[in-house]
Amino acid sequence: MVFLSPVQQRAIWEAWRTIAGVELPGQEFWAIPIKDLGPAVVFDRHLSSTGDPIDPREIDALDVATHRSSEETTPRNARWIDELARASKRGAWFNGTPHVLTKDPVPLRSAEVIDWRPKNG
Secondary structure, three states, X not given: OOOOOOEOHHHHHHHHHHHHXXXXXXXXXXXXXXXXXXXXXXXXXXXXXXXXXXXXXXXXEOOOOOOOOXXXXXXXXXXXXXXXXXXXXXXXXXXXXXXXEOOOOOOOOOOEEEEOOOOOO
């Protein structure tokens, strides 16, 4: 399984540092060019709960021509991080972030391995 997110992983790392005062350890990810995905959708669960059927209003077609990955985490993810930090907990780094879904295989021929920590960090 490959988790595909339209939010840059570095944004999640930065949110943990800024909101929770925690510098998460290094973690490697594949940066896969969006043009390599083929048909895909963006699933942003905000109306239904985990385990519930997906509400069709939570799905949008992924437009490769106009899509730009977000350099900041989502407000829902920021609230989640804040809640965890206040409870002295960690986990579910990408809770509250959209997912990119595709039924086709995800080619890795042009993927780049990246770390989510800042290059100067």
